């Protein structure tokens with residue numbers, strides 16, 4: 001398990017004690033009221049609350065996150081649109097709450113489905129920021145886990161593990177990667193089911209302070225939901241992350257290089273396009289993650305190239321430029337069409 005830094009925000013006090021999740025009751029409590037989320041004190045004057053979309057946006061600064069999302073992430077058009085739609089829903093929900101029209105906290109649990117490297121974890125971070133800015137979670141941090149963080153090996157180990165994770169995630173987003181591994185029907189006594197049951201309760205009872213995002217391959221998520229209708233019914237938003245097209249991958253590569261203050265020479269760019277063309281046909285291609293890894297290796301080769309020439313005075317241009325040779329040295333260019341699964345193309 002790891003907490004993803006950079007998404008935490010201001011703490012608010014007087015929130016439900018995280019320890020209260022340590023012993024979820026068998027019966028589901030009534031879902032939290034919206035007043036708890038929006039801090040509407042009993043008897044608060046409705047006319048002191050924002051009445052326009054612009055006022056909510058100005059208060060929350062949520063538009064800045066949406067703009068960043070547009071700017072920093074290449075492609076993902078349908079995902080970006082869905083996130084805008086969700087943000088719109090929440091802004092209107094706030095306005096409705098201000099008028100006393102809303103009585104329940106909306107369910108915000110989500111499923112992000114897509115292949116590896118399509119931006120699911122990255123978008124989860126932005127989503128946490130949006131939820132935080134609009135006041136739907138207290139802190140806005142993301143705790144990212146997989147089955148092993150939630151499920152124990154022995155009887156009695158799973159509940160404490162799952163509750164510990166939930167405690168850490170309270171006030172933010174719990175991101176469960178490859179969530180379908182929680183459910184292993186082939187093993188009758190699998191402890192994953194215990195974790196699922198605890199999650200289900202907390203997803204219902206603490207939805208004013210915890211948003212769960214399940215992530216993984218689309219087909220496996222679909223099968224998981226078919227076998228776990230309880231989980232399926234608690235997921236309000238399904239977002240599909242498409243694979244990137246080749247031109248998007250090149251654009252992503254250039255953005256990644258720019259962030260690290262590197263660039264391609266003209267020829268290196270062409271070589272990288274050819275690299276992508278070949279790499280896309282290889283097994284285990286992981287979209288933007290494969291691009292990141294390929295660039296890491298190209299930077300290593302650039303460093304070795306510069307390192308070899310001890311006496312040469314290196315200019316800024318030398319230090320920042322990846323040359324064609326740094327790309328073309330990849331094994332992908334000298335190998336037969338299928339490389340073994342563990343090789344580094």
Ligand SMILES: Nc1ncnc2c1ncn2[C@@H]1O[C@H](COP(=O)(O)OP(=O)(O)O)[C@@H](O)[C@H]1O
Pocket residue numbers: 072073074075076114115116117118119120121122123252255288289292
């Ligand atoms: N649309 C995008 N634009 C720019 N960088 C991206 C994009 N999608 C993913 N990345 C980068 O690719 C890497 C893998 O993305 P990640 O969110 O971990 O994917 P996933 O969780 O779907 O496996 C990260 O370094 C991320 O910043």
Ligand SMILES: [Mg+2]
Pocket residue numbers: 120121177
């Ligand atoms: Mg991920």
